[in-house]
Amino acid sequence: MAGPRASSGFRRPRFWRRLVPAAALWLLGFSVGVHAAPAYPEETVRRGQYLAVAGDCTGCHTNPRGGAPFAGGYGIVSPLGTIWSSNITPSRAAGIGAYTESQFTQALREGIRADGTHLYPAMPYPAYTGLSDEDVHALFAYFQQAVAPVDTRPPKTRLPFPFNLRVSMVVWNALFLRNTRFEADPSKSAAWNRGAYVVTALEHCGDCHTPRNLLMAEKSGRAFAGGPVKPWYAPNITPDPISGIGGWSHQEIVQYLKTGAVSPKSQAAGGMAEAVSDSLQYLHPEDVDAIVTYLETIPPIRADTDTRAAFDFGGPADFETSVRGVDTGQGSLAGGAALYSGNCASCHQPAGTGTKDQTFPVLFHNTVTGASQADNLISTILHGVDRDADGHRVFMPRFGEESYIQPLTDEQISTISNYVLQTFGNPNVLVSTKDVATARKGH
Ligand code: HEC
Numbered sequence: 001m002a003g004p005r006a007s008s009g010f011r012r013p014r015f016w017r018r019l020v021p022a023a024a025l026w027l028l029g030f031s032v033g034v035h036a037a038p039a040y041p042e043e044t045v046r047r048g049q050y051l052a053v054a055g056d057c058t059g060c061h062t063n064p065r066g067g068a069p070f071a072g073g074y075g076i077v078s079p080l081g082t083i084w085s086s087n088i089t090p091s092r093a094a095g096i097g098a099y100t101e102s103q104f105t106q107a108l109r110e111g112i113r114a115d116g117t118h119l120y121p122a123m124p125y126p127a128y129t130g131l132s133d134e135d136v137h138a139l140f141a142y143f144q145q146a147v148a149p150v151d152t153r154p155p156k157t158r159l160p161f162p163f164n165l166r167v168s169m170v171v172w173n174a175l176f177l178r179n180t181r182f183e184a185d186p187s188k189s190a191a192w193n194r195g196a197y198v199v200t201a202l203e204h205c206g207d208c209h210t211p212r213n214l215l216m217a218e219k220s221g222r223a224f225a226g227g228p229v230k231p232w233y234a235p236n237i238t239p240d241p242i243s244g245i246g247g248w249s250h251q252e253i254v255q256y257l258k259t260g261a262v263s264p265k266s267q268a269a270g271g272m273a274e275a276v277s278d279s280l281q282y283l284h285p286e287d288v289d290a291i292v293t294y295l296e297t298i299p300p301i302r303a304d305t306d307t308r309a310a311f312d313f314g315g316p317a318d319f320e321t322s323v324r325g326v327d328t329g330q331g332s333l334a335g336g337a338a339l340y341s342g343n344c345a346s347c348h349q350p351a352g353t354g355t356k357d358q359t360f361p362v363l364f365h366n367t368v369t370g371a372s373q374a375d376n377l378i379s380t381i382l383h384g385v386d387r388d389a390d391g392h393r394v395f396m397p398r399f400g401e402e403s404y405i406q407p408l409t410d411e412q413i414s415t416i417s418n419y420v421l422q423t424f425g426n427p428n429v430l431v432s433t434k435d436v437a438t439a440r441k442g443h
């Protein structure tokens with residue numbers, strides 16, 4: 001998840017990549033007498049480009065490890081196996097160059113490919129189904145006209161029986177796909193309606209933040225109540241002040257979405273870092289504002305076991321006394337203090353206060369250490385933080401096996417986690433070595 005990321009998808013394609021398909025199309029046009037593809041107005045194409053960013057098509061359709069824009073081949077790990085994203089460049093051989101606009105519309109809104117086979121909902125068509133005709137048209141214009149065709153095919157998705165039968169998705173769609181467009185609520189403000197559209201149809205926030213049922217569909221009545229995005233956890237973002245983000249100011253949520261960090265509350269890693277890096281930071285300020293206006297009005301959901309907001313735990317550590325003269329064996333609190341001292345304190349400071357400018361953030365009053373589940377703490381240690389925003393790269397090294405600093409064992413990571421939770425965060429949460437082993441496997 002947190003490997004080196006390609007920044008947003010508008011890198012200049014190499015000259016030959018454009019030349020060869022262009023020449024091929026020109027020849028084809030001549031030989032069978034078809035007309036050149038219709039030219040869409042520049043304004044429509046530009047709108048489509050913005051929508052592709054807001055819908056985060058890049059995030060899934062561009063392989064972050066140096067893949068060409070929209071050429072697919074990004075593996076989405078699901079409990080059923082890896083689902084590979086398609087090439088959606090206008091290549092006729094490997095992408096969607098042969099799609100008509102109505103076929104493209106059907107893929108986006110109903111999850112049906114040009115050849116009639118069904119897509120898995122790893123492609124967020126249950127959200128895109130709400131997109132307006134005008135927006136789908138602009139997206140089509142952008143992909144056909146402004147994206148460079150790439151002729152490489154991504155790996156084939158192979159799921160176990162019966163999920164390998166794409167026709168099984170017919171049943172899933174009958175149960176869970178609404179297949180209706182977004183409808184504005186005239187009793188609400190224009191900003192609220194825009195926010196509702198961006199959150200539910202375009203940005204598909206619920207894809208991660210709404211818990212899923214056994215069939216991997218979003219649970220009704222639990223919208224935005226938080227759910228696992230293994231090995232991470234997308235927290236509750238309803239306006240409940242204890243379990244959700246009701247205790248954040250409007251401006252704090254805006255800042256988090258634009259930059260991925262609000263001090264002292266929260267930093268974005270994992271899938272949220274990708275959402276900020278690839279999509280949210282590029283949104284028009286009025287769209288971000290609209291998102292927050294909408295989120296502030298959705299039904300608040302509280303977990304019975306929560307008693308305090310996640311950012312309301314902990315305080316600075318009295319570090320010297322916690323390590324002096326006590327057993328520093330692995331698994332003990334003092335052992336955790338020693339490991340914290342060796343691996344974390346150089347950046348987050350011995351007392352956990354972070355640095356003055358918060359480049360290295362404070363670890364108390366932090367939603368990751370105060371959460372009622374430790375997934376994001378464990379995953380941050382295993383996978384680090386890697387995010388682009390405002391032209392800056394925010395980076396915390398990983399301590400998993402690919403670490404070039406210090407690969408830590410499951411036991412060391414659980415020991416550090418428990419020290420961090422006891423000292424800076426929610427002391428009711430305990431991390432076992434098994435929890436770390438599971439997170440390391442990623443699902
Ligand atoms: C969360 C990940 C994700 C996002 C975001 C996403 N896609 Fe997809 N998309 C996929 C996956 C995975 C597949 C292949 C699914 C399968 O094989 O069943 C796919 C398939 C498709 C296809 C079918 C192509 C074919 O013939 O196989 C189209 C068209 C498409 N996506 C367009 C888009 C557009 C346009 C956007 C942005 C508005 C977008 N996708 C955003 C994951 C994503």
Ligand code: HEC
Nearest residue numbers: 203205208232233234235266267268269270271272275367
């Ligand atoms: C790909 C999955 C994914 C998508 C899409 C996504 N999020 Fe997140 N979100 C996460 C994860 C994971 C975290 C936890 C990140 C961390 O703490 O490092 C998170 C954290 C957050 C937080 C901070 C919550 C806290 O308690 O610290 C907010 C606010 C948020 N997301 C809002 C949104 C909104 C609004 C959208 C849509 C515009 C969105 N997210 C889309 C996965 C996602």
Ligand code: HEC
Nearest residue numbers: 261267268269343344347359360361368380385394395396
């Ligand atoms: C080289 C400096 C560095 C080291 C060493 C380091 N961190 Fe971090 N840490 C960071 C940075 C940078 C961030 C992200 C700041 C931001 O997003 O604005 C971060 C973020 C975090 C977060 C919040 C992540 C989230 O998802 O919200 C936690 C928790 C954390 N670090 C814990 C640790 C622990 C525990 C260790 C030791 C195992 C450690 N860090 C080692 C630099 C470091």
